[in-house]
Amino acid sequence: AQTVTQSQPEMSVQEAETVTLSCTYDTSENNYYLFWYKQPPSRQMILVIRQEAYKQQNATENRFSVNFQKAAKSFSLKISDSQLGDTAMYFCAFMKHTGTASKLTFGTGTRLQVTL
Amino acid sequence: DGGITQSPKYLFRKEGQNVTLSCEQNLNHDAMYWYRQDPGQGLRLIYYSQIVNDFQKGDIAEGYSVSREKKESFPLTVTSAQKNPTAFYLCAIRGDNYGYTFGSGTRLTVV
Numbered sequence: 001a002q003t004v005t006q007s008q009p010e011m012s013v014q015e016a017e018t019v020t021l022s023c024t025y026d027t028s029e030n031n032y033y034l035f036w037y038k039q040p041p042s043r044q045m046i047l048v049i050r051q052e053a054y055k056q057q058n059a060t061e062n063r064f065s066v067n068f069q070k071a072a073k074s075f076s077l078k079i080s081d082s083q084l085g086d087t088a089m090y091f092c093a094f095m096k097h098t099g100t101a102s103k104l105t106f107g108t109g110t111r112l113q114v115t116l
Numbered sequence: 117d118g119g120i121t122q123s124p125k126y127l128f129r130k131e132g133q134n135v136t137l138s139c140e141q142n143l144n145h146d147a148m149y150w151y152r153q154d155p156g157q158g159l160r161l162i163y164y165s166q167i168v169n170d171f172q173k174g175d176i177a178e179g180y181s182v183s184r185e186k187k188e189s190f191p192l193t194v195t196s197a198q199k200n201p202t203a204f205y206l207c208a209i210r211g212d213n214y215g216y217t218f219g220s221g222t223r224l225t226v227v
Binding site for chain 2: 097
């Protein structure tokens with residue numbers, strides 16, 4: 001079974017600064033996907049970024065980028081130029097590449113507070 | 117307006133009562149999922165369905181039941197056998213790029 005670990009329950013960053021959220025996972029699979037989801041106070045889950053394990057290049061979406069270290073089974077999220085609207089719970093998630101049965105396994109989340 | 121709709125937004129259950137949470141989608145996707153969210157525990161998979169008239173148990177299926185009679189609908193019933201049902205419930209569909217799209221959730225409280 002896959003496990004996803006987020007070791008930082010809470011983090012705080014000042015507006016316009018950069019913050020990195022950590023995530024490690026455990027799997028024996030070689031082909032899989034990794035995701036970061038954001039859950040603001042509205043509780044709507046929003047996909048932030050996605051990484052395919054077979055791609056060596058780190059995914060980037062505007063101010064959000066990842067540092068994917070496959071051998072170390074590490075998948076951290078970097079948020080640059082933090083904005084107040086980035087305040088949310090952030091969940092790291094893992095999915096095996098097994099066709100239509102693809103299930104997401106989530107970490108316990110990191111609560112990020114962006115301050116003025 | 118395409119998307120995934122969960123209802124109701126808030127639901128109250130009395131002890132020993134069954135309640136059903138609705139999840140509807142008009143995105144024509146096959147795979148649908150139910151997750152439970154508790155504080156400090158992230159999201160845990162209850163049930164999932166890959167196709168109409170087929171569904172599988174997730175990690176915490178005890179005390180829950182589902183049906184998938186139509187592609188568009190995947191309702192979740194919280195039965196009286198679920199001893200601690202107070203939680204936030206999220207329905208999701210899997211898109212073409214393997215990412216999930218989530219509904220807005222249902223907050224269930226036992227009274």
